[in-house]
Amino acid sequence: MTEPSAVLARPPLPDDGDLDLLLLIRHFELALLDLFGQGLLAGTTHTCLGQEYVPVSLRPLLGADDFVFSNHRGHGHYLARFEDPAGLLAEIMGREGAVCRGVGGSQHVYRDRYMSTGVQGESLPVATGVALHLKNTSPGALACAFIGDGTWGEGAVYEALNIASLWRLPLLVVVENNGIAQSTPTARQMAGTVAARAEAFGARHHRVDTTDIGVIRDELAPLVSEVRLENRPLVVEFATHRLGPHSKGDDTRPRDAVREAEAHDWYRRYAQADAGRFARADEIQRDRVAAIVREISARPLSRWEPCG
Amino acid sequence: MRVAENLNAALHGVLEADPAAYVIGEDILDPYGGAFKITKGLSSRFPGRVLGTPISEAGITGLAAGLALCGDTAIVEIMFGDFVALAFDQIVNFAAKSCSMYGTRVPMRMVVRCPTGGGRGYGPTHSQSLQKHFIGVPGLSVYEMSPLHDNRAVMNAMLASGEPSVFFEDKVLYTRRMYDVPDPFRSDMIPAGHTGPGVARVFLDDPEEADCVIIAPGGMVDRVTRAMRALLLDHEITCCLYVPSRLYPFDPFDLTDSGARAVGAGRLGPALRRARAVLVVEEGTAGGTWGSEVAHQIHRLMWRDLRRPVAQVNSVGSVIPAAAHLESAVLVGESTIYDAVLEALRD
Ligand SMILES: Cc1ncc(C[n+]2csc(CCOP(=O)(O)OP(=O)(O)O)c2C)c(N)n1
Ligand SMILES: [Mg+2]
Numbered sequence: 001m002t003e004p005s006a007v008l009a010r011p012p013l014p015d016d017g018d019l020d021l022l023l024l025i026r027h028f029e030l031a032l033l034d035l036f037g038q039g040l041l042a043g044t045t046h047t048c049l050g051q052e053y054v055p056v057s058l059r060p061l062l063g064a065d066d067f068v069f070s071n072h073r074g075h076g077h078y079l080a081r082f083e084d085p086a087g088l089l090a091e092i093m094g095r096e097g098a099v100c101r102g103v104g105g106s107q108h109v110y111r112d113r114y115m116s117t118g119v120q121g122e123s124l125p126v127a128t129g130v131a132l133h134l135k136n137t138s139p140g141a142l143a144c145a146f147i148g149d150g151t152w153g154e155g156a157v158y159e160a161l162n163i164a165s166l167w168r169l170p171l172l173v174v175v176e177n178n179g180i181a182q183s184t185p186t187a188r189q190m191a192g193t194v195a196a197r198a199e200a201f202g203a204r205h206h207r208v209d210t211t212d213i214g215v216i217r218d219e220l221a222p223l224v225s226e227v228r229l230e231n232r233p234l235v236v237e238f239a240t241h242r243l244g245p246h247s248k249g250d251d252t253r254p255r256d257a258v259r260e261a262e263a264h265d266w267y268r269r270y271a272q273a274d275a276g277r278f279a280r281a282d283e284i285q286r287d288r289v290a291a292i293v294r295e296i297s298a299r300p301l302s303r304w305e306p307c308g
Numbered sequence: 309m310r311v312a313e314n315l316n317a318a319l320h321g322v323l324e325a326d327p328a329a330y331v332i333g334e335d336i337l338d339p340y341g342g343a344f345k346i347t348k349g350l351s352s353r354f355p356g357r358v359l360g361t362p363i364s365e366a367g368i369t370g371l372a373a374g375l376a377l378c379g380d381t382a383i384v385e386i387m388f389g390d391f392v393a394l395a396f397d398q399i400v401n402f403a404a405k406s407c408s409m410y411g412t413r414v415p416m417r418m419v420v421r422c423p424t425g426g427g428r429g430y431g432p433t434h435s436q437s438l439q440k441h442f443i444g445v446p447g448l449s450v451y452e453m454s455p456l457h458d459n460r461a462v463m464n465a466m467l468a469s470g471e472p473s474v475f476f477e478d479k480v481l482y483t484r485r486m487y488d489v490p491d492p493f494r495s496d497m498i499p500a501g502h503t504g505p506g507v508a509r510v511f512l513d514d515p516e517e518a519d520c521v522i523i524a525p526g527g528m529v530d531r532v533t534r535a536m537r538a539l540l541l542d543h544e545i546t547c548c549l550y551v552p553s554r555l556y557p558f559d560p561f562d563l564t565d566s567g568a569r570a571v572g573a574g575r576l577g578p579a580l581r582r583a584r585a586v587l588v589v590e591e592g593t594a595g596g597t598w599g600s601e602v603a604h605q606i607h608r609l610m611w612r613d614l615r616r617p618v619a620q621v622n623s624v625g626s627v628i629p630a631a632a633h634l635e636s637a638v639l640v641g642e643s644t645i646y647d648a649v650l651e652a653l654r655d
Binding site for chain 2: 044108155
């Protein structure tokens with residue numbers, strides 16, 4: 001028997017599949033920063049370190065018919081949907097087997113019903129169009145768009161929410177509120193709250209404050225099925241924490257802010273929950289990613305013909 | 309001095325000289341100092357007039373226009389020039405129109421700064437050169453940053469014009485040195501046909517005796533001069549490069565002697581006439597480009613005097629890929645220019 005307080009402090013480890021996926025994303029992102037550090041990657045990248053549990057917890061709540069729109073911080077979203085680290089790394093490194101031939105890179109990935117773009121706020125109106133299509137052609141399916149707290153600065157977000165609510169579209173907006181946008185704390189870029197914004201448009205809002213995957217799923221399952229059955233847009237706001245820099249080497253946060261983010265890291269908490277099982281899973285995923293990095297780095301460059 | 313420092317100094321200068329001047333943009337406050345660090349130090353020195361904003365390009369550009377409408381000076385930084393598309397309405401349908409659509413001139417001291425261009429592997433939505441979309445808008449000027457033009461003078465000219473300007477800054481230039489021209493070339497400045505900054509010129513001995521005249525905006529200076537050097541060493545071909553600071557309205561009197569309106573302009577017509585080829589080079593993707601406008605103006609004024617039509621060098625008409633090897637296949641590079649000059653000179 002465990003003490004109730006101990007349960008609170010140490011959430012149970014998720015199932016193997018979830019834990020493996022969490023760790024896969026974590027090591028994938030760490031590997032990218034490492035490749036940048038070594039000068040082996042060009043361009044830019046935005047890691048989801050600390051936020052991995054968001055797409056992992058949503059995974060069983062989204063189906064193959066659902067259309068997912070991701071953003072600049074999208075590696076976790078992609079990996080949770082397809083578990084294809086090799087294809088994504090090849091995309092980021094411009095190697096053979098890249099999901100989009102190396103044209104899109106880290107921020108612009110399109111595969112089946114999954115699409116990301118690097119322009120903030122752009123995806124939400126598009127998601128309403130997709131939601132309208134799904135409503136008419138495959139009832140029960142939804143369009144899901146991931147956005148950050150800072151992206152609420154863009155007017156397109158509001159136009160989309162209004163239409164989605166007005167026309168009763170199956171739209172799920174997942175807000176990863178990590179308290180910061182690039183270098184700007186949320187308090188310096190957002191008046192009011194996400195909840196009040198959703199309410200103003202008659203959209204449901206649910207705030208997730210835990211990193212416990214089981215709890216999150218229990219909370220969200222009925223709400224997400226309401227989106228499907230009643231065509232009512234839903235805004236799910238994850239209160240989350242960005243562990244790493246915005247992109248790479250551009251973290252100007254005070255030490256305290258970073259420490260505060262680290263204190264919420266699921267990785268540490270799960271590592272304490274069942275040290276042995278966690279360590280084994282951790283090592284397996286670290287080695288898996290290292291092997292993928294070696295394999296992809298050795299591949300020939302991707303090929304693509306410019307259109308035009 | 310690096311180009312970024314020169315630009316940063318120009319912004320310091322504007323805020324220092326003009327107590328009604330504002331600099332506005334996303335993540336521009338210290339200690340971050342902007343995505344490309346161009347606004348470093350500004351917010352510490354001028355708190356209250358350097359405003360870090362939400363991610364709202366349309367909103368903040370409109371806000372800048374409002375300040376300008378009241379007689380203030382407003383400089384907006386668009387983090388990546390690609391996102392100026394979100395502010396297109398405020399620039400084209402409000403700021404540029406306001407100068408004239410009320411039947412009387414409403415001055416607007418307003419500059420929209422756009423870090424621009426590829427070469428850094430940022431991918432299709434963070435690498436574009438959108439100059440062409442702002443060409444031909446009445447009441448709107450388009451300028452481009454250049455390592456041969458002091459940004460202080462350029463900034464002052466844009467603001468003094470009383471019309472809104474979009475200022476494109478090739479990101480790759482930020483880390484380059486000002487006034488850096490490879491041996492054995494030198495550079496000088498010739499007056500423009502308007503009151504703004506002059507046209508910079510890079511040449512070997514006699515600028516009027518070049519085999520080839522190249523007209524290019526500031527972002528291309530590095531690539532063009534390297535190509536010029538290689539053409540000289542490999543083929544003894546001499547080129548003279550002209551770099552206007554203001555791209556639009558493009559003043560053909562800067563470059564031809566027809567009408568000889570501008571001081572010194574009389575020396576340019578002969579150079580164009582004597583050259584065996586004239587090229588316009590820019591990074592923007594092919595189709596509907598600034599270069600087409602320049603070529604058209606020169607054709608109109610000098611058609612009979614040219615040996616062959618002006619040749620245009622652009623990036624491929626395509627999205628700009630993220631992967632370095634694909635990106636370099638799309639963008640204008642030193643070798644694209646080198647090949648284009650040889651091609652244009654082939655008889
Ligand atoms: C239209 C637009 N403006 C600016 C940017 C540059 N930019 C990329 S991410 C980002 C911050 C986004 O913050 P947030 O929405 O909170 O997401 P987070 O990065 O925290 O995940 C900014 C300003 C952009 N990509 N698109
Ligand atoms: Mg954020």
